[in-house]
Amino acid sequence: MSDAPAEPYQPRIVAFFCNWCTYTASDLAGTARMQYAPNVRVVRVMCSGRVDPQFVVTALRQGADGVLIGGCHPGDCHYQEGNYKCLRRFDLLTRMLGQMGIEPQRLRLEWISASEGDRLRDVIDDMVDQLQQLGPLRLPAIPQPDGAEPVGAHP
Amino acid sequence: MSKPKVGFYWCASCGGCEEAVVDLAEAVLQVVEMVDIVFWPCAMDFKREDVEAMADGEMAACFVNGAIRSSEQREMAELCRRKSGLCVAFGSCSHTGGIPGLANLYSLEGLLSVVYDNGVFSNVNPEGTRPQLETSHPEGATDLPALEPLVKSLDQVVPVDYYLPGCPPPVKLIVEAVTAIVEGKLPPRGAVLAPDVALCNECPRVDSKPEESIITDFKRPHEVLIDPETCLLAQGLLCLGPATRCGCDSACINGNMPCTGCLGPISRTRDFGAAALSATASLLDNNNAQEISRLMDHIPDPAGTFYRYSMPHSQVFARAGLDNGNGGS
Numbered sequence: 279m280s281d282a283p284a285e286p287y288q289p290r291i292v293a294f295f296c297n298w299c300t301y302t303a304s305d306l307a308g309t310a311r312m313q314y315a316p317n318v319r320v321v322r323v324m325c326s327g328r329v330d331p332q333f334v335v336t337a338l339r340q341g342a343d344g345v346l347i348g349g350c351h352p353g354d355c356h357y358q359e360g361n362y363k364c365l366r367r368f369d370l371l372t373r374m375l376g377q378m379g380i381e382p383q384r385l386r387l388e389w390i391s392a393s394e395g396d397r398l399r400d401v402i403d404d405m406v407d408q409l410q411q412l413g414p415l416r417l418p419a420i421p422q423p424d425g426a427e428p429v430g431a432h433p
Numbered sequence: 434m435s436k437p438k439v440g441f442y443w444c445a446s447c448g449g450c451e452e453a454v455v456d457l458a459e460a461v462l463q464v465v466e467m468v469d470i471v472f473w474p475c476a477m478d479f480k481r482e483d484v485e486a487m488a489d490g491e492m493a494a495c496f497v498n499g500a501i502r503s504s505e506q507r508e509m510a511e512l513c514r515r516k517s518g519l520c521v522a523f524g525s526c527s528h529t530g531g532i533p534g535l536a537n538l539y540s541l542e543g544l545l546s547v548v549y550d551n552g553v554f555s556n557v558n559p560e561g562t563r564p565q566l567e568t569s570h571p572e573g574a575t576d577l578p579a580l581e582p583l584v585k586s587l588d589q590v591v592p593v594d595y596y597l598p599g600c601p602p603p604v605k606l607i608v609e610a611v612t613a614i615v616e617g618k619l620p621p622r623g624a625v626l627a628p629d630v631a632l633c634n635e636c637p638r639v640d641s642k643p644e645e646s647i648i649t650d651f652k653r654p655h656e657v658l659i660d661p662e663t664c665l666l667a668q669g670l671l672c673l674g675p676a677t678r679c680g681c682d683s684a685c686i687n688g689n690m691p692c693t694g695c696l697g698p699i700s701r702t703r704d705f706g707a708a709a710l711s712a713t714a715s716l717l718d719n720n721n722a723q724e725i726s727r728l729m730d731h732i733p734d735p736a737g738t739f740y741r742y743s744m745p746h747s748q749v750f751a752r753a754g755l756d757n758g759n760g761g762s
Binding site: 331 | 735754
């Protein structure tokens with residue numbers, strides 16, 4: 279056994295960022311060379327309203343410990359009200375997954391405009407911190423008949 | 434030429450699927466004309482030994498209803514699978530886990546504790562006796578099947594060739610499936626034997642279906658006088674027609690009740706509960722976070738509503754059930 283302190287657990291976060299605001303904010307954070315936790319895998323979507331709850335559960339199944347959705351501030355949606363649609367789905371999804379044993383801190387919806395690179399940094403750092411306190415998701419594999427490989431086993 | 438042999442078996446189910454076979458009424462004559470029923474414990478005197486005595490693959494098809502929770506159900510599912518050419522998951526429980534699948538929201542220990550320890554039910558059990566797998570008595574020993582930690586759909590236990598969806602499967606679909614099997618006109622293996630479009634497509638009320646967000650408040654059927662002509666979603670009722678496969682001839686809609694999703698997802702859907710939730714939540718006509726949260730309180734049990742028939746097929750399979758976190762309360 280080594281005396282070196284254990285590496286802190288590194289959560290995996292899948293992020294769905296709106297093309298018009300939060301994705302641009304992440305570009306800004308990048309060009310401004312802001313330092314933030316490297317635990318996020320970003321998927322660019324045209325609007326937070328495009329984020330089907332199926333994307334969220336699939337990300338969790340495929341190994342994410344948490345899912346972050348970034349959209350435009352209320353009233354600022356490029357498509358008028360896609361972010362509101364996202365808000366309605368997100369509220370209900372968080373409740374449903376809570377019943378199913380997925381802690382609400384694993385799902386996060388944030389409004390981050392194109393100019394808020396610093397806010398993007400703070401949100402990601404904070405979410406990584408929260409997930410480190412929660413620990414890995416450890417979703418049980420979906421059972422398969424004997425002989426077939428279990429699907430989506432979490433490490 | 435001898436007729437193809439078929440069997441029916443039930444696992445964790447309510448018996449409604451057996452009732453559906455009886456509901457074939459005159460069509461049952463059509464069915465027995467086409468096939469020989471060689472195994473049907475619910476209705477005819479065949480025993481497990483009779484099935485064990487068959488050659489492997491001797492039955493052309495076996496229709497298995499019910500989810501899998503016990504060791505006995507698993508053994509029987511495996512036996513039926515081995516003895517039949519085609520294994521057909523019959524009904525919602527077998528297809529996607531059904532109502533018994535909702536038990537995956539709780540740990541097995543939590544469920545047993547509620548039933549046997551806490552006196553919640555009417556049984557008086559001061560010593561907290563639990564069912565034993567084996568009991569000896571003067572006449573010998575008796576055993577009971579073991580409960581598995583989670584409820585599974587049939588295809589999570591044995592390979593399934595086809596699915597007959599529904600709670601129970603509509604008579605029309607049963608006759609079509611038997612005919613297809615006898616005539617050898619089956620779709621590719623793994624298919625659900627029902628049309629692959631959503632219920633709204635065949636719904637008689639589709640003309641009044643809202644195009645945009647229009648629900649101001651979610652209502653439950655007992656709270657309103659339901660108009661028998663207008664789309665149920667337009668009336669604020671939680672109808673899962675937009676996410677559910679059709680093939681039932683809108684049975685519930687014609688009974689003036691919203692669709693609860695028993696025929697399960699269409700083939701393009703990856704997760705029924707999430708898809709149904711998406712279709713429902715986006716119809717809410719409100720943009721205020723606090724208001725939305727208050728309105729969502731009117732859906733008291735989202736998991737039981739959107740995964741009513743498909744909890745074991747959820748992408749977030751059974752975290753609650755293994756976590757002990759819910760404890761069966």
